Amino acid sequence: MKFFDPLILKTEKLISAFPKKEFELCKPWQDAQQAQVIMRRDTAYELEGVGFNLVTSDDVCDSIVVVGDDLGEIKDSRRFARITLVQIEDSDDEQKAYSLIKKIDYVKYHCFPDGYMMRSTSRSHKEAVRVSKQALNDGADFKKIGSLLIEKYKEIPAVKGVKVIFITAKEADYNEAERIAEKNYAITETLNHIMNSVNFDCDTCNLKAICDEVEGMKELHFNKADR
Template sequence: MNVYDNLIKETLSFLQKQSFTELPVGDYDWNMLSANEFLMGKEVSFELGDRFKDSVVYHVPTSDKALIGEDKIFLLGDDLQNIKKNTNFSRVTLFNIDDIEDPNKAYIGVKKLNYERYKIIPEGYMILSSSFENKENVRVSKKAIKKGLTFETLGNIYIDRYKQLPGVNHVQVYFIVGDHDFVKDLVGVSKKVNEVTEAFDHILKNVILDCDVCPLKTICEDIEALRELHFSVNKK
């Protein structure tokens, strides 16, 4: 799976210029819920995310261990225990997964990774996701803060839950708290990730076989792995 490799490299080119703090990877002790809880205003300590500012949440897989070769958690900005008011928030998650030769199974694997985030529900951390905008708005409860919820705990929750999926080897989670100019660049990358996934789906469905009239032609031309996938599917 190298369809998204260039986008991971582009993502890392922005992230690695920032002064992230690396948090420990290990066990966590936190209650998980089977369905999203509704937190009333008086129960909420603060909210993460701002619909009217640059923020983003997206996920990108690769089979290249040179790109993603171990589990890691990174934080830029204040940890949850130090946040006193509503603040902007972004999250980027990168995966190393098994290489899958069958393009249909590879696509299903990508969709499962994207869908899994809706099933990860830590107690006291109410997530409202917008797949259309690639954003998350989070309400963090006063009880969760009092019990000691941190981004270290959340990062380990994400790593553990994603690695329960077949074929997921490593997970790297980047938490970005506050307003940062480079986030607008990540927003641009997230849109490209969506375009590649759309092109991936388009190719597998054989919606248009004539490249000259396909609206996604430029995306395939930019990404060699998509071109190879396109021709391999057509041969079948």
């Protein structure tokens, strides 16, 4: 699975100019086990931006990277991004790989860090997080929240390594993070089309721009037609 690798390179470029803190896995933050509602009066601040996964078959080391302030250092609501790099088993079965991408995307709906309410909608890369005052008092930080997320991703047997990158630096280019997220979504949608469509007319296909840009997409569709 190489389709998202150029976006991983763009992500590395996005954070390259900033100091980073990198952590190994630690004891995960507690999981509330179910969706929680944090009332405004109990909220310390909100983080708003994008949250998405970039899937690859290249090596990814389990780790948490923080670019900018950690949870305990943030005083007011601000923009942020969560970009998760996920290494999966290499496979020639594209249908299986596509199903896996969807499964990995659903992890965010089954992870409920206590006092860290993640909100996102399906078919969207937007992510908003409400952080409770109690969670901060109890010592919540990205290392523990990220460790919980990684634990959840790794419940999927084909997931081999996960790096969660949290970006909170005020000077970061969040518009570029948004563009990477949009391209990620477009590639995933194109894969969906390829897996389900019998239309092979590139001249009339509205996904042509993506297929022209991402190496291997057209071959994938036409190989599928030959089977």
